[in-house]
Amino acid sequence: MNELPQQLVNGLLLGSMYGLIAIGYTMVYGIVQLINFAHGEIFMTGAFGALTVWLWLPGGTTMWIALPLMIIGAVIVAVAIAVGAERFAYRPLRNAPRLAPLITAIGLSLALQQAVWAWYPEAKSARTFPQIEGGPFEIGSVTIQTGDIFLVVAAPLSMAVLAYFVMKTRTGRGMQATAQDPDTAKLMGVNTDRIIVIAFALGAAFAAVGAVAYGLKYGEINFRMGFILGLKAFTAAVLGGIGNIYGAMIGGVVLGVAETLATAYIADIPGMDQFGSQSWADVWAFVLLILVLLFRPQGLLGERVADRA
Numbered sequence: 001m002n003e004l005p006q007q008l009v010n011g012l013l014l015g016s017m018y019g020l021i022a023i024g025y026t027m028v029y030g031i032v033q034l035i036n037f038a039h040g041e042i043f044m045t046g047a048f049g050a051l052t053v054w055l056w057l058p059g060g061t062t063m064w065i066a067l068p069l070m071i072i073g074a075v076i077v078a079v080a081i082a083v084g085a086e087r088f089a090y091r092p093l094r095n096a097p098r099l100a101p102l103i104t105a106i107g108l109s110l111a112l113q114q115a116v117w118a119w120y121p122e123a124k125s126a127r128t129f130p131q132i133e134g135g136p137f138e139i140g141s142v143t144i145q146t147g148d149i150f151l152v153v154a155a156p157l158s159m160a161v162l163a164y165f166v167m168k169t170r171t172g173r174g175m176q177a178t179a180q181d182p183d184t185a186k187l188m189g190v191n192t193d194r195i196i197v198i199a200f201a202l203g204a205a206f207a208a209v210g211a212v213a214y215g216l217k218y219g220e221i222n223f224r225m226g227f228i229l230g231l232k233a234f235t236a237a238v239l240g241g242i243g244n245i246y247g248a249m250i251g252g253v254v255l256g257v258a259e260t261l262a263t264a265y266i267a268d269i270p271g272m273d274q275f276g277s278q279s280w281a282d283v284w285a286f287v288l289l290i291l292v293l294l295f296r297p298q299g300l301l302g303e304r305v306a307d308r309a
Helices: 004-032 039-056 063-093 099-119 146-168 170-180 182-187 192-218 225-240 245-268 278-295
Strands: 137-139 142-144
Touching (some): 004 225, 004 245, 039 099, 063 192, 099 225, 146 170, 170 182, 182 192, 225 278, 245 278
């Protein structure tokens, strides 16, 4: 029990990262009802975009100067790929059966993995990600690593910016209208194609921020990192209620806390020590998803997807 505050903080940090990635899943699904399984790879390309900026900077550049530039680089790369995917891979299939864009998303995911591997042949093994100097920091019985400070600031700030954008801006209201009824929104003068592009771009930008947070937290990245992170982020989106932006972040936090606590404490149960290892963390994440879907199929906060039948 003495470790409980530390484990809760670890879970909140991990869940915040899941939530940042899950926002992209839930925004795109809420508007075009597409599960963009390439979103995990967009997250991964954001991490390599940040690394590329770091490698291009002059030697001796401090992280306090480099970090804003790395975030910008990550966002530019991720948004460019997401917008390109929407325009050339998904838009031509918008009126096709739902299986077609789903297969396309899986193919795009594999293509992005191979493209990054070709650009960074050494990415087959983990690439070292630059770290912020200093720390760790003690707050009572809780220790926060230096790499986690970025996530502590970025996650709530990102959610505040997104909430303001969706609720207070004209484009945000257009996104809500398109999610509720795209045909009526188009008749009312909303450019639905533009709204869809913005949804892809926003989701990619938040994934890029999450990618930088991942690199700072774990100190390394690789070209396969997007697969399992993407699955967990999709799980978080479903847990919170697919199509629900706030539910995506809450689902991510719930998933992160549950995964951390399960890994930390299940091993202490007699006869369960083999189920508490880090390798079982992914299993417990999907066990939680199954339980939620059994007892509350609409997710924790409920779906926000209009019935377009």
